[in-house]
Amino acid sequence: MSPRTEVIAAAFLATMAMPAMAQDVLLTVTAGGSTHHYDLEALQELPVTEFTTSTNWTEGEVTFTGVALATLLAEAGVEDGSVMATAINDYAVEIPVAEVTEDAPIIAYMQDGEILSPRDKGPLWVVYPFDSDPEYQTEIAYSRSIWQLDRITGAE
Structure with missing residues (x-):
C-alpha cells in the first residue's frame, strides 16, 4: 500500500469510528451555558442510588440502579427553575x-x-420509587418517568 493510500485508509477508518464514539454518550446535560456528556462508565462513577419498586410498566417489584437526578443537576449547577428531560x-x-x-x-x-x-426502556430511564410514597403514585410522576432518556436541558 502506498503512503497516500495508507493516509486515505486511515482517514476513512477514523471517520467510520466517529459514529461509534458518539453512541457511547448516553446522556447530555446542558445548563448554565455548559454541556456535560455522560457515557455509562461516567454515570457509574457517580454516587449510586438503588431502590426496589413496582411500576406500571414492569411485572412485580424491580430493582433499579442509577444516579440521582439531583446529583446530575448539582454537577451542572442547576439549583432552581425546571429542567426538560427528553x-x-x-x-x-x-x-x-x-x-x-x-x-x-x-x-x-x-x-x-x-x-x-x-428494547427494555433503556439505556436510561427516569424512575421514581413509586412504592415508597403515595406522592409518587400520581399521573404527574408517571408522566415524568420517561424511558430512553438521552438529554436534560436546564433553563438558560
Missing part, C-alpha cells in the same frame, strides 16, 4: 427542580442487575 423519540417532560430530592427520581441504567437496553 427521550430519544423527542418525548419531553418538564421536571421542577424544587421537586427533585436526593432519592428521587433517579436516572436508572440498570434493572435487576442488568444494563438497560433500548
Whole structure:
C-alpha cells in the first residue's frame, strides 16, 4: 500500500469510528451555558442510588440502579427553575427542580442487575420509587418517568 493510500485508509477508518464514539454518550446535560456528556462508565462513577419498586410498566417489584437526578443537576449547577428531560423519540417532560430530592427520581441504567437496553426502556430511564410514597403514585410522576432518556436541558 502506498503512503497516500495508507493516509486515505486511515482517514476513512477514523471517520467510520466517529459514529461509534458518539453512541457511547448516553446522556447530555446542558445548563448554565455548559454541556456535560455522560457515557455509562461516567454515570457509574457517580454516587449510586438503588431502590426496589413496582411500576406500571414492569411485572412485580424491580430493582433499579442509577444516579440521582439531583446529583446530575448539582454537577451542572442547576439549583432552581425546571429542567426538560427528553427521550430519544423527542418525548419531553418538564421536571421542577424544587421537586427533585436526593432519592428521587433517579436516572436508572440498570434493572435487576442488568444494563438497560433500548428494547427494555433503556439505556436510561427516569424512575421514581413509586412504592415508597403515595406522592409518587400520581399521573404527574408517571408522566415524568420517561424511558430512553438521552438529554436534560436546564433553563438558560
